[in-house]
Amino acid sequence: MLAPALTTIRLGLHVLGAAVWVGGQLVLVGLLPSARRMQAEGPRALARAFARMAWPAYAVLVATGIWNITALHPSQQGTAWKAVLGVKLAVVLVAGVASFAHTRATARAWVAIWGSVAGLGSVAALFMGILLAGP
Ligand code: HEM
Numbered sequence: 001m002l003a004p005a006l007t008t009i010r011l012g013l014h015v016l017g018a019a020v021w022v023g024g025q026l027v028l029v030g031l032l033p034s035a036r037r038m039q040a041e042g043p044r045a046l047a048r049a050f051a052r053m054a055w056p057a058y059a060v061l062v063a064t065g066i067w068n069i070t071a072l073h074p075s076q077q078g079t080a081w082k083a084v085l086g087v088k089l090a091v092v093l094v095a096g097v098a099s100f101a102h103t104r105a106t107a108r109a110w111v112a113i114w115g116s117v118a119g120l121g122s123v124a125a126l127f128m129g130i131l132l133a134g135p
Pocket of ligand 1: 021064069122130
Protein backbone atom coordinates (compact mmCIF):
# COMPACT_ATOMS: atom_id res chain seq x y z
CA MET A 1 0.00 0.00 0.00
CA LEU A 2 1.33 3.48 -0.86
CA ALA A 3 1.81 6.23 1.77
CA PRO A 4 -0.73 9.10 1.63
CA ALA A 5 0.43 12.19 -0.33
CA LEU A 6 0.83 14.45 2.74
CA THR A 7 2.84 11.78 4.61
CA THR A 8 5.09 11.41 1.54
CA ILE A 9 5.74 15.18 1.49
CA ARG A 10 6.31 15.33 5.30
CA LEU A 11 8.74 12.39 5.45
CA GLY A 12 10.30 13.23 2.06
CA LEU A 13 11.28 16.73 3.26
CA HIS A 14 12.51 15.34 6.63
CA VAL A 15 14.69 12.71 4.92
CA LEU A 16 15.94 15.30 2.38
CA GLY A 17 17.01 17.54 5.29
CA ALA A 18 18.77 14.54 6.91
CA ALA A 19 20.50 13.70 3.61
CA VAL A 20 22.01 17.20 3.37
CA TRP A 21 22.78 17.70 7.11
CA VAL A 22 24.13 14.20 7.90
CA GLY A 23 25.29 13.01 4.47
CA GLY A 24 26.90 16.38 3.76
CA GLN A 25 29.04 16.18 6.91
CA LEU A 26 30.26 12.68 6.01
CA VAL A 27 31.02 13.62 2.40
CA LEU A 28 32.79 16.81 3.53
CA VAL A 29 35.17 14.76 5.72
CA GLY A 30 35.95 12.58 2.69
CA LEU A 31 36.66 15.62 0.48
CA LEU A 32 38.95 17.45 2.94
CA PRO A 33 42.27 15.73 2.06
CA SER A 34 41.78 16.52 -1.66
CA ALA A 35 40.70 20.12 -0.90
CA ARG A 36 43.84 20.55 1.23
CA ARG A 37 46.05 19.28 -1.63
CA MET A 38 44.44 21.71 -4.11
CA GLN A 39 44.79 24.86 -2.01
CA ALA A 40 45.73 25.74 1.60
CA GLU A 41 42.48 27.69 1.99
CA GLY A 42 40.48 24.89 0.29
CA PRO A 43 39.06 23.17 3.40
CA ARG A 44 37.91 26.49 4.90
CA ALA A 45 36.19 27.57 1.67
CA LEU A 46 34.54 24.15 1.36
CA ALA A 47 33.32 24.26 4.99
CA ARG A 48 31.85 27.75 4.49
CA ALA A 49 30.04 26.65 1.34
CA PHE A 50 28.69 23.57 3.16
CA ALA A 51 27.46 25.69 6.10
CA ARG A 52 25.32 27.73 3.66
CA MET A 53 23.49 24.51 2.74
CA ALA A 54 23.62 22.71 6.10
CA TRP A 55 21.88 25.31 8.31
CA PRO A 56 18.81 25.62 6.04
CA ALA A 57 18.70 21.76 6.07
CA TYR A 58 18.83 21.82 9.90
CA ALA A 59 15.92 24.29 9.91
CA VAL A 60 13.97 21.99 7.55
CA LEU A 61 14.68 19.05 9.95
CA VAL A 62 13.36 20.97 12.96
CA ALA A 63 10.26 22.25 11.09
CA THR A 64 9.36 18.87 9.54
CA GLY A 65 10.31 17.16 12.86
CA ILE A 66 7.64 19.24 14.64
CA TRP A 67 5.24 18.34 11.80
CA ASN A 68 6.15 14.64 12.35
CA ILE A 69 5.32 14.89 16.06
CA THR A 70 1.94 16.53 15.46
CA ALA A 71 1.14 13.90 12.80
CA LEU A 72 2.01 10.98 15.09
CA HIS A 73 0.10 12.20 18.21
CA PRO A 74 2.63 11.51 21.03
CA SER A 75 -0.23 10.98 23.54
CA GLN A 76 -1.09 7.81 21.60
CA GLN A 77 2.52 6.54 21.57
CA GLY A 78 4.16 4.21 24.10
CA THR A 79 6.73 5.07 26.78
CA ALA A 80 9.68 3.75 24.72
CA TRP A 81 8.66 5.91 21.72
CA LYS A 82 8.44 9.02 23.91
CA ALA A 83 11.82 8.20 25.53
CA VAL A 84 13.52 7.80 22.12
CA LEU A 85 11.94 11.08 20.95
CA GLY A 86 13.24 12.88 24.07
CA VAL A 87 16.77 11.50 23.62
CA LYS A 88 16.66 12.30 19.89
CA LEU A 89 15.66 15.93 20.54
CA ALA A 90 18.54 16.29 23.05
CA VAL A 91 20.99 14.75 20.56
CA VAL A 92 19.75 17.03 17.74
CA LEU A 93 20.30 20.05 20.01
CA VAL A 94 23.80 18.87 21.00
CA ALA A 95 24.67 18.25 17.31
CA GLY A 96 23.48 21.76 16.38
CA VAL A 97 25.39 23.45 19.21
CA ALA A 98 28.53 21.37 18.48
CA SER A 99 28.28 22.27 14.79
CA PHE A 100 28.10 25.96 15.66
CA ALA A 101 31.02 25.64 18.13
CA HIS A 102 32.97 23.77 15.40
CA THR A 103 32.62 26.73 13.00
CA ARG A 104 33.73 29.18 15.74
CA ALA A 105 36.65 27.17 17.17
CA THR A 106 40.18 28.26 16.27
CA ALA A 107 42.36 25.65 18.04
CA ARG A 108 42.75 22.53 15.84
CA ALA A 109 41.87 20.19 18.72
CA TRP A 110 38.53 21.94 19.38
CA VAL A 111 37.70 22.05 15.67
CA ALA A 112 38.18 18.25 15.62
CA ILE A 113 36.32 17.61 18.90
CA TRP A 114 33.27 19.74 18.04
CA GLY A 115 33.21 18.37 14.49
CA SER A 116 33.21 14.78 15.80
CA VAL A 117 30.44 15.50 18.33
CA ALA A 118 28.36 17.14 15.58
CA GLY A 119 28.90 14.23 13.17
CA LEU A 120 28.29 11.43 15.68
CA GLY A 121 25.25 13.21 17.14
CA SER A 122 23.75 13.71 13.68
CA VAL A 123 24.24 10.05 12.73
CA ALA A 124 22.71 8.98 16.09
CA ALA A 125 19.70 11.27 15.45
CA LEU A 126 19.25 9.63 12.03
CA PHE A 127 19.13 6.12 13.53
CA MET A 128 16.73 7.26 16.26
CA GLY A 129 14.52 8.72 13.53
CA ILE A 130 14.32 5.27 11.88
CA LEU A 131 13.38 3.83 15.31
CA LEU A 132 10.60 6.41 15.68
CA ALA A 133 9.25 5.71 12.19
CA GLY A 134 8.45 2.14 13.33
CA PRO A 135 7.96 -1.03 11.27
C1 HEM B 1 19.81 15.93 12.94
C2 HEM B 1 18.50 16.06 12.85
C3 HEM B 1 17.56 14.94 12.43
C4 HEM B 1 17.80 13.82 11.65
C5 HEM B 1 19.10 13.40 11.00
C6 HEM B 1 16.55 13.09 11.56
C7 HEM B 1 16.36 11.92 10.83
C8 HEM B 1 15.18 11.22 10.75
C9 HEM B 1 14.97 10.04 9.92
C10 HEM B 1 15.98 9.45 8.96
C11 HEM B 1 13.70 9.63 10.16
C12 HEM B 1 13.02 8.39 9.54
C13 HEM B 1 12.11 8.82 8.39
C14 HEM B 1 11.46 7.57 7.78
O1 HEM B 1 12.17 6.66 7.41
O2 HEM B 1 10.25 7.51 7.69
C15 HEM B 1 13.10 10.50 11.14
C16 HEM B 1 11.83 10.38 11.66
C17 HEM B 1 11.29 11.20 12.64
N1 HEM B 1 11.85 12.36 13.14
FE1 HEM B 1 13.70 13.08 12.69
N2 HEM B 1 15.59 13.77 12.26
C18 HEM B 1 16.15 14.91 12.82
C19 HEM B 1 15.52 15.88 13.57
C20 HEM B 1 14.26 15.74 14.12
C21 HEM B 1 13.62 16.71 14.98
C22 HEM B 1 14.26 18.04 15.39
C23 HEM B 1 12.41 16.19 15.34
C24 HEM B 1 11.34 16.78 16.20
C25 HEM B 1 11.19 18.09 16.43
C26 HEM B 1 12.26 14.89 14.69
C27 HEM B 1 11.18 14.04 14.80
C28 HEM B 1 11.00 12.87 14.09
C29 HEM B 1 9.83 12.01 14.21
C30 HEM B 1 8.64 12.21 15.14
C31 HEM B 1 10.00 10.97 13.28
C32 HEM B 1 9.02 9.82 12.96
C33 HEM B 1 8.22 10.29 11.72
C34 HEM B 1 7.21 9.27 11.22
O3 HEM B 1 7.39 8.07 11.38
O4 HEM B 1 6.20 9.68 10.61
N3 HEM B 1 13.40 14.68 13.93
N4 HEM B 1 14.03 11.47 11.48
